Amino acid sequence: MLTLKIKRFQAEREPQGWIDIFSLEPRKGINLLEALLRIQDEQDGTLSFRYSCRGAVCGSCAMKVNGNVVLACRTHVEDLMEKPAFIEPLPYFPVLRDLMVDMSTFFTRYRELEPYLHGEPVSSHQEYFMDEDKRKEIDPYINCILCGICFGVCPAFERDLQYLGPAMLAKAYRFLIDPRDKRSEEILKIVDRQAGVWGCNTVFRCVKFCPKEVPPTHAILKLREKILKHRLSSILPFLSPRHK
Numbered sequence: 001m002l003t004l005k006i007k008r009f010q011a012e013r014e015p016q017g018w019i020d021i022f023s024l025e026p027r028k029g030i031n032l033l034e035a036l037l038r039i040q041d042e043q044d045g046t047l048s049f050r051y052s053c054r055g056a057v058c059g060s061c062a063m064k065v066n067g068n069v070v071l072a073c074r075t076h077v078e079d080l081m082e083k084p085a086f087i088e089p090l091p092y093f094p095v096l097r098d099l100m101v102d103m104s105t106f107f108t109r110y111r112e113l114e115p116y117l118h119g120e121p122v123s124s125h126q127e128y129f130m131d132e133d134k135r136k137e138i139d140p141y142i143n144c145i146l147c148g149i150c151f152g153v154c155p156a157f158e159r160d161l162q163y164l165g166p167a168m169l170a171k172a173y174r175f176l177i178d179p180r181d182k183r184s185e186e187i188l189k190i191v192d193r194q195a196g197v198w199g200c201n202t203v204f205r206c207v208k209f210c211p212k213e214v215p216p217t218h219a220i221l222k223l224r225e226k227i228l229k230h231r232l233s234s235i236l237p238f239l240s241p242r243h244k
């Protein structure tokens, strides 16, 4: 028998927050998202949570399960059968309803980064040539699905909710090292602040929990190095910065 203790919140109810306990006999091999859908179908139609792809692609079903932040569609219920599993919404985001959080700050920061190539215009007959090694360096950062898990596990938010966050800093690094993007200085300026790369505690929790194996802390450390080299080069011009 699977037992889920779910932290609820519904603004129109009194009290607004409470814990519900649901039990079900799960089919073999189902994941937590499927279990939640069954509870919603059979026991409480008001239970609210986000999902779309059901296959670890859209990034919308992140939640806290027994203290770890995970994708529900990637969490096998077999791993939750030993004792009642405690399900909570993604930490550090305002809760809208039950397990649904407001991710607008996350996406506003993402948009502010202008996360697309700012390269020289090419005609429709041309193409950008990419060096194979450079592409391999960029690849791990392309896999981000914007699930917000790295925000939910990052201790820097306890200190500063304005912190840019692991996913944004990883994305900044991805464009900084892309030889097709011409924004080096601009990107370094965005991340060179206490709420940017200098706010990271370097505890690697984002790396550990990212479901797509994106390594944000590595990107942050490399960004710090690039910033320091860039500063040095302004006083020692022969150390010309090479970000790409």
Ligand code: SF4
Residues within 6 Å of the ligand: 059, 143, 144, 145, 146, 147, 148, 149, 150, 151, 166, 167, 170, 209, 210, 211, 212, 213, 214, 216
């Ligand atoms: S870096 Fe990983 S954990 Fe963070 S938003 Fe992207 S996929 Fe999710």
Ligand code: FES
Residues within 6 Å of the ligand: 033, 050, 051, 052, 053, 054, 055, 056, 057, 058, 059, 060, 061, 062, 071, 072, 073, 074
């Ligand atoms: S439903 Fe899309 S990542 Fe889980």
